[in-house]
Amino acid sequence: MKAIVDKKKCTVCGVCSDACPMGAITVGETHVDISDDCTLCGICVDTCEFGALSLPQVGTGPEEDLGLYSGVWVWAEWRDGSVHRVSHELLSAGRMLADKRSAPLCAVLLGSGLKENLSRELITFGADVVYVVDRPELARFTDEAYANVLVELIRTRKPEILLAGATSTGRSFIPRVAASLRTGLTADCTELDISEDGHLLQTRPAFGGNVMATIICPNRRPQMATVRPRVMKPLVIAGHEGRIENVSVPDECLKSRVEVLEVIPEQDQTARLTEAEVIISGGRGLRKAENFALLQELAGLVGGAVGASRGAVEEGWICPSHQVGQTGRTVAPSLYMAVGIAGAIQHVVGMQGSKFIVAVNKDPQAPIFDVAGCGVVADLFEFLPAFIRKIRQERGETS
Amino acid sequence: MHIAVCIKQVPDTRNVRIDPDTHTLVRQGVESIINPFDLFAVEAALRIKDDTDAKVTALTMGPPQAEEALRETLSRGVDEAVLLSDRAFAGSDTWATSTTLAAAVRKLADVDLVICGKQAVDGDTAQVGPEMATLLDIPYATLVRSIEWTSGGDLKVTRQTDEGIEIWKLPLPSLITVLKEVGEPRMPSLRHKMRAKKAQIPVWGAADLGLSPDSVGLCGSYTQVVRVFSPPRRSDRVFIEGSVEEQAEALYRYLKEAKVPGI
Structure with a gap:
């Protein structure tokens, strides 16, 4: 299978041939030819200004009336008795989508011993309806029980769109929901919109953030996406009203073959990277483990977490739970400060979604400056103490 | 015990670049590597093999040249490898990929444990593992950082979540996706390299897996890329x-x- 050329429309301009990353397009006499090297990536389709290229259609799945599906749903994640920030963000994004579709926005809350104020909070962020499933079996997360309950709710109420945070929990069980429902799922989206004909336009980074791709799920419902935390802006809607509906589900939905033996929350607050507003990260430039104390001090001052490059972790200066990058965590805080980090691509892919990136490095040629919004060329051992002094001084503290 | 490890050949992201004129991905001349997380999956399987004498089979879906990646796993000590390759597989999204891999695991018939890397570094979806487990109707645990066994022969895994650590017990057969903490991948050995060189790697297409052409590849996918562009x-x-x-x-x-x- 390969891309399709409309020979009537092709002007043999050759633009697609240059764009094809596989080198699968050759320019012929009257039209272009596509070889078996085509991977159906779709890059050529976008480059052809004559609309001569297209891809074969994706599957339709089991026969079903898509018109039966309506409404935008958000799986509301919570922990330690409060709603996860990403759920606020998703309700705000969901509100925009629901308004465009003139459909209700619903939140789904799963757990045990859920307080009513959680549901009220979801309403203030825009939910018209909050579906609550409160069962002791849902006290601790398991993929099976959470997915089965959500699948049951979706099968009976048929939402058109389902959004969930791309957290470790969301990314774990939402694929099970999608696979059980035989529908498509797009991971880790950073932008959402809806087309006039109701396609959810799901945009996400690919190839380590080197390209962005917009993806649709044309023939199956619900259209499902996980969304990266801290990308959408949470908005409280003053005076917004909604209702809370307690839903009961069949007992077999709550069965899980997995047994949760123990849940140990991370004690080191500075290692809670995915939730932090500010991350101060250190690399090989720190030279030894003791120097991470400087980062700890700054992080403590601004209520942030401490990150590290793979290099610093490999040196044994800091434990692996702090590692940011391809084999560590992907983070997107408001401020990411890279201190003594050269900026290898494997590190950059884990932090380039941050809102503000500040790089501190004594080498002005360090690649980290290519992704930084603000660069400080300085010796970190001189600059960091000065910066810490400055913050303390502004706050009227003496160091 | 029979362990299946699923691997993916990905472009080495260190070398991926965007053509400044066409704003498209330049993949020509970019080397392919085994997805780094999948090397940890291979290592996790080999460590179980070290202790229990399990048999390890590596699986990959990809073009004919993905065979090279399978040979590399053999040279590290994997027992057997199967390449899932067919023109009909082109354009697979995570659903179609999971369908194909799950069919291969079924065809192997006696698999007790499937191990995948946490995610592939080119797509970063982390969806294929959980979707496969759903299709195979087996329990799974994602983000596994260490593996132990209970006295009853169940799997006891430690998961690294955003909030901390969870310890789960799973009956076999099951599927796990692993993090680098499971152990540094071992180097290929001379003995295994010799064996890898000579090994016959079977190639299974859609028909061998009992899959109709419209349930795999782009036709079997539910999601479709409509636009690819350079980030601002x-x-x-x-x-x-x-x-x-x-x-x-x-x-x-x-x-x-x-x-x-x-x-």
């Missing part, structure tokens, strides 16, 4: 200069103005 580049970079005191002052102002929380 930051063009507003500022360099802060002066003495360290001046730099500290300027950075403080910059962050204050940007209303960065905590500053």
Whole structure:
């Protein structure tokens, strides 16, 4: 299978041939030819200004009336008795989508011993309806029980769109929901919109953030996406009203073959990277483990977490739970400060979604400056103490 | 025990670049590597093999040249490998990929444990593992950092979540996706390299897996890419200069103005 050329429309301009990353397009006499090297990536389709290229259609799945599906749903994640920030963000994004579709926005809350104020909070962020499933079996997360309950709710109420945070929990069980429902799922989206004909336009980074791709799920419902935390802006809607509906589900939905033996929350607050507003990260430039104390001090001052490059972790200066990058965590805080980090691509892919990136490095040629919004060329051992002094001084503290 | 490890050949992201004129991905001349997380999956399987004498089979879906990646796993000590390759597999999304891999695991018939890497570094979806487990109707645990066994022969895994650590017990057969903490991948050995060179790697297509052509590849996919573009580049970079005191002052102002929380 390969891309399709409309020979009537092709002007043999050759633009697609240059764009094809596989080198699968050759320019012929009257039209272009596509070889078996085509991977159906779709890059050529976008480059052809004559609309001569297209891809074969994706599957339709089991026969079903898509018109039966309506409404935008958000799986509301919570922990330690409060709603996860990403759920606020998703309700705000969901509100925009629901308004465009003139459909209700619903939140789904799963757990045990859920307080009513959680549901009220979801309403203030825009939910018209909050579906609550409160069962002791849902006290601790398991993929099976959470997915089965959500699948049951979706099968009976048929939402058109389902959004969930791309957290470790969301990314774990939402694929099970999608696979059980035989529908498509797009991971880790950073932008959402809806087309006039109701396609959810799901945009996400690919190839380590080197390209962005917009993806649709044309023939199956619900259209499902996980969304990266801290990308959408949470908005409280003053005076917004909604209702809370307690839903009961069949007992077999709550069965899980997995047994949760123990849940140990991370004690080191500075290692809670995915939730932090500010991350101060250190690399090989720190030279030894003791120097991470400087980062700890700054992080403590601004209520942030401490990150590290793979290099610093490999040196044994800091434990692996702090590692940011391809084999560590992907983070997107408001401020990411890279201190003594050269900026290898494997590190950059884990932090380039941050809102503000500040790089501190004594080498002005360090690649980290290519992704930084603000660069400080300085010796970190001189600059960091000065910066810490400055913050303390502004706050009227003496160091 | 029979362990299946699923691997993916990915472009080495260190070399992926965007053509400045066409704004498209340049993949020509880019080397392919085994997805780094999948090497940890291979290592996790081999460590179980070290202790229990399990049999390990590596699986990959890809073009004919993906065979090279399978040979590399053999040279590290994997027992057997199967390449899932067919023109009909082209354009697979995670659903179609999971369908194909799950069919291969079924065809192997006696698999007790499936191990996948946490995610592939080219797509970063982390969906194929959980979707496969759903199709195979077996329990799974994602983000596994260490593996133990209970006296009853169940799997006891430690998961690394955003909030901390969870310890789960899973009956076999099951599927896990692993993190680098499971152990540094071992190097290929001379003995295994010799064996890998000579090994016959069977190729299974859609028909061998009992899959109809419209349930795999693009036709079997539910999601479709409609647009690919370069992300907007930051063009507003500022360099802060002066003495360290001046730099500290300027950075403080910059962050204050940007209303960065905590500053």
